[in-house]
Amino acid sequence: MFSQQLVNGITLGSTYALIAIGYTLVLGVLKKLNLAHGELFMVGTFAGIGMAAAGAPIVVSVGAAFLFAGLVAVAIERTCFYPLRNASFLSPMLTTIAFGILLQNVATQIFGSDPSRFPDTGRSVELHIAGLTISALQVAILVTAFGLMIAIDVLIRHTRWGIALRATSDDPETAAQHGINPSRVTITTFFVSGALAGVAGVLTTLVYSQVTPLIGIRQGLIGMVAMVIGGLGNLRGAMIGGLAVGLLETLNDAYFNAGYRDLVIFSVFFAFLVLRPEGLFPAPGGRS
Amino acid sequence: MTPLLELRNVSKRFGGLTAVDAVSFSIEAGELVGLIGPNGAGKTTLFNIIAGVYRPSQGQLLHRGDAISMLDPARIAKRGIARTFQNIRLFQSLTVLEHLLVAQTCRGLGLLAELNPLVSGAERTRRKAAMELLELVGLENRHDEIAIHLPYGAQRRLEIARALATSPELLLLDEPAAGLNDTETVGLREMLDALRAQHYTILLVEHDMKLVMRVCSRILVLEFGKLIASGAPAEIQVNPEVINAYLGAEA
Known part of the structure; x- marks a missing residue:
């Protein structure tokens, strides 16, 4: 049923949006991509699974993912970006690839390369609304993901932190000369970017059941697809891009062929990059 | 001295x-x-x-x-110590008022004062101070506009107001x-x-x-x-x- 697929697609897409937001935030302040961003999704997932295995409730898993992935993101900034701030823009990006592989291998040593999962959380309550079947878990995911999206949108638009972040994105030197410490803005931006990816990891894994330490590779790329489709550098664009990719994936699986999923998604990605690189919603003021 | x-x-x-x-x-x-x-x-x-x-x-x-x-x-x-620029350097995505709000974080309350209920009074005072600075440079009626869309003379005045907002x-x-x-x-x-x-x-x-x-x-x-x-x-x-x-x- 189509409307059921829409709900499923938006649920999945909301987690992709959380990943895409992180890329966009970092791209905004540094004009560089964090290519270990997908690994933050993975790190958050395993932090969440670790807590759950120790008997903690899901809320604690989500909190742990938020905090731990956020801190790993700060570690990425301090080791891959900050020391290389005057090097070629390629150096930190290549360094993040190395860092990402490092994280994959550390996770493999700890959790093994077999799929891990959350301990059985019991049969989820299902809600029947207007002919749609929505699990309570799905509702929790939608509420969490959209809650975070709205929160980040409000933070960026209405708090001084958000204004400082936008000012630093526009012109870091002028921002610094008005007392804004660029390092502090960058660190907090990385923390938020990692935290959102980490939460996305737990939410996704709760629904799609299992993960390996290599999950970050695809999720990281999907987040990038969402960012490009939404419009490079545009925060709300990243959110819409995430939802669009989630819908595309779900509709493809339902009406076409799940085996062609990534072929379809990455064909669309390719087409956007070649034909409409500015995405659906180009950043205002030509910012990129 | x-x-x-x-x-x-x-x-x-x-x-x-x-x-x-x-x-x-x-x-x-x-x-x-x-x-x-x-x-x-x-x-x-x-x-x-x-x-x-x-x-x-x-x-x-x-x-x-x-x-x-x-x-x-x-x-x-x-x-x-605050400055303005010979070649105007306003933030391209910020409104007029936002230029002052961000510069005000230079001293005093931090970046997340809006979220801290303990300082909400001080935060309101600070926003009022930003609007008063805009009045000083005659931009109070344009506080919601994107700054780089202002006419040239107004942009120069905004740069001065932004510098003043750092409490120099x-x-x-x-x-x-x-x-x-x-x-x-x-x-x-x-x-x-x-x-x-x-x-x-x-x-x-x-x-x-x-x-x-x-x-x-x-x-x-x-x-x-x-x-x-x-x-x-x-x-x-x-x-x-x-x-x-x-x-x-x-x-």
């Missing part, structure tokens, strides 16, 4: 070029000092050194007696009259008088001699990176070296 700002033998070299050459002067609190000199004399370089953008190749900068030559621009701003004690104004028409220049002069009455200390780089001679209590003259004269406007106007180097070139 310790001067507000003191430069001791400050030089800046770029490769073989000496842009600022062993410059020494001091500014007392409350002064409005003019800094003049032909194009390329090193005025903006000097501003960039004071603002922490450039490290001096040699020499000392002292703010209230503390050495500040090694501080980064954000720390300089936090110490109360020393203002470095880099050619604030450039590109302004006569009416706007009169407005600027009135604003400078008002700022002086409020005990701001100002270092003014400006090519509009009428303005400089009228508002400044003291004038410094730079030529080829060297300080060639310093004195009251009346003295500077008759200083033969200055006339030769600068005023004479225009006469």
